[in-house]
Amino acid sequence: MSAGVGVDLENLWIRFGDFVAVRDANVHIKGGDFFSFLGPSGCGKTTILRAVSGFLEPSEGNVLIGGNNMKGIGPNKRPTALIFQNLALFPLMKVWENITFSMEIKGASAGERRKRADELLEMIALPDQGDKLPSELSGGQRQRVAIARALCAEPDVLLLDEPLSALDLKLRQHMRTELREIQKRVGITFIYITHDQGEALTMSDDIAVMRAGVIDQIADGKTIYNDPATAFAASFVGENNVFRGKVAKVMGNEVMISTNRSGDLVSRVSTANQGKLNVGDDAMMFIRPEALALAPDGASGDHFVTATVTHEEFEGNVFNIFTEGDGGKEIKVSLPNLGQSFESHTGQPITLEYDSNNAVAVPAGELAAE
Numbered sequence: 001m002s003a004g005v006g007v008d009l010e011n012l013w014i015r016f017g018d019f020v021a022v023r024d025a026n027v028h029i030k031g032g033d034f035f036s037f038l039g040p041s042g043c044g045k046t047t048i049l050r051a052v053s054g055f056l057e058p059s060e061g062n063v064l065i066g067g068n069n070m071k072g073i074g075p076n077k078r079p080t081a082l083i084f085q086n087l088a089l090f091p092l093m094k095v096w097e098n099i100t101f102s103m104e105i106k107g108a109s110a111g112e113r114r115k116r117a118d119e120l121l122e123m124i125a126l127p128d129q130g131d132k133l134p135s136e137l138s139g140g141q142r143q144r145v146a147i148a149r150a151l152c153a154e155p156d157v158l159l160l161d162e163p164l165s166a167l168d169l170k171l172r173q174h175m176r177t178e179l180r181e182i183q184k185r186v187g188i189t190f191i192y193i194t195h196d197q198g199e200a201l202t203m204s205d206d207i208a209v210m211r212a213g214v215i216d217q218i219a220d221g222k223t224i225y226n227d228p229a230t231a232f233a234a235s236f237v238g239e240n241n242v243f244r245g246k247v248a249k250v251m252g253n254e255v256m257i258s259t260n261r262s263g264d265l266v267s268r269v270s271t272a273n274q275g276k277l278n279v280g281d282d283a284m285m286f287i288r289p290e291a292l293a294l295a296p297d298g299a300s301g302d303h304f305v306t307a308t309v310t311h312e313e314f315e316g317n318v319f320n321i322f323t324e325g326d327g328g329k330e331i332k333v334s335l336p337n338l339g340q341s342f343e344s345h346t347g348q349p350i351t352l353e354y355d356s357n358n359a360v361a362v363p364a365g366e367l368a369a370e
């Protein structure tokens with residue numbers, strides 16, 4: 001088992017002509033971690049992966065693998081292996097031959113190759129499947145074979161470019177667990193890129209949230225979900241309700257934000273922004289649908305929002321109430337279904353309460369597209 005080799009991006013800039021695809025990225029990926037770059041299409045994730053694998057030279061800055069600067073080192077000389085969405089297994093080769101293709105090129109004997117293939121098949125939980133053809137496996141099994149093939153070359157770092165996106169939803173969800181388990185077993189560094197927040201949250205030790213070439217936040221999934229650093233991170237990862245306004249008062253790590261429609265609201269300031277929100281600043285407050293609750297009649301104060309219910313839906317595990325709130329923006333409330341009866345509120349005004357610890361304020365900024 002490898003101790004894991006770290007990867008560092010230092011002041012990395014990547015330009016295509018005048019277009020800046022990656023802007024001053026600084027990332028430290030710990031050896032043996034499962035690290036994800038998460039962001040919408042076109043934000044620069046693949047470009048970063050290409051710079052790590054050596055298929056692209058950065059315009060400025062450095063890529064370090066295991067502390068070694070990779071400048072001028074070509075892709076086949078780097079201790080990395082890359083897995084794409086398109087697996088490209090050789091259809092006429094048996095599974096074990098596919099897995100050990102890199103050894104065959106180096107002249108390893110059939111006996112050695114078979115032994116290594118069997119070890120790797122064990123690793124990906126597909127023992128006894130080596131003599132099949134790729135077409136005799138399921139999509140998820142083929143994906144695991146592609147991983148085994150990449151691992152056979154004994155990379156220090158495995159780079160995965162949206163490897164699950166061609167699979168159907170159920171399989172994709174199942175493969176998250178599989179991938180994470182394989183990564184723990186081999187103990188090498190995985191760098192994963194995805195636009196799917198569910199994948200990033202379930203598998204990663206740490207996540208870099210990217211927006212238009214810029215890394216907004218690097219943290220573990222729980223921190224990004226509960227304590228986002230920017231309006232983009234708050235709105236891209238998970239569902240969130242946003243309230244816009246100006247900071248009316250600063251009270252330690254809390255602020256009071258005055259909004260046009262909902263009055264004054266009190267919120268915790270996200271950790272990354274503590275001390276940075278001042279009176280008069282444009283701010284955004286985010287509250288998750290599950291952090292809002294129906295308030296008892298006659299509630300008042302600054303932990304309450306009033307809104308009019310537009311429609312409701314029953315989703316099985318939760319009952320969703322959609323309301324028109326601040327500036328006509330929709331506010332969603334998700335109440336857990338604990339077997340209680342739900343009274344319809346459609347068309348009625350309601351009051352929603354929240355705990356200021358579950359609300360988070362950041363400077364006003366760009367929101368993720370809906």
Ligand SMILES: Nc1ncnc2c1ncn2[C@@H]1O[C@H](COP(=O)(O)OP(=O)(O)OP(=O)(O)O)[C@@H](O)[C@H]1O
Pocket residue numbers: 016019021039040041042043044045046047048195
């Ligand atoms: N060779 C290139 N020449 C010019 N522009 C490029 C080149 N490669 C990428 N880009 C641009 O750089 C930006 C980032 O591209 P990149 O492929 O890294 O995005 P991404 O986040 O991986 O998106 P997706 O999830 O759609 O793959 C895009 O706007 C893309 O058009």
